[in-house]
Amino acid sequence: MYSNPHHSNQNPNWQQNPYHHQQQSHDPQAQQLKHHTLMTVKPFVDYGLQEAKFTSHAHAMLEVAAISYLIGRGYTPRMAHQIVESWETNEVF
Numbered sequence: 001m002y003s004n005p006h007h008s009n010q011n012p013n014w015q016q017n018p019y020h021h022q023q024q025s026h027d028p029q030a031q032q033l034k035h036h037t038l039m040t041v042k043p044f045v046d047y048g049l050q051e052a053k054f055t056s057h058a059h060a061m062l063e064v065a066a067i068s069y070l071i072g073r074g075y076t077p078r079m080a081h082q083i084v085e086s087w088e089t090n091e092v093f
Contacts, residue, residue, distance in 0.1 A: 040077060041068050055091045062093065
């Protein structure tokens, strides 16, 4: 089975992550990061849920993950979505 080294149950260094404790606190910066992150990806999660009705769940999740990755790399959400859509031909990557 695939092992994800970033999953907290499998990564012994998760306690050393400075954001781990912030996620559980009422630190305004942590709350702002949480809100900004979730509000940035939520439209694409919603899009992926709709997309999954017409393609497969795996395809929709891959598309949302690719968009999110590109956003993390500095692309605007709109540009990231356009780039990922440009990779598709007949709803296939």
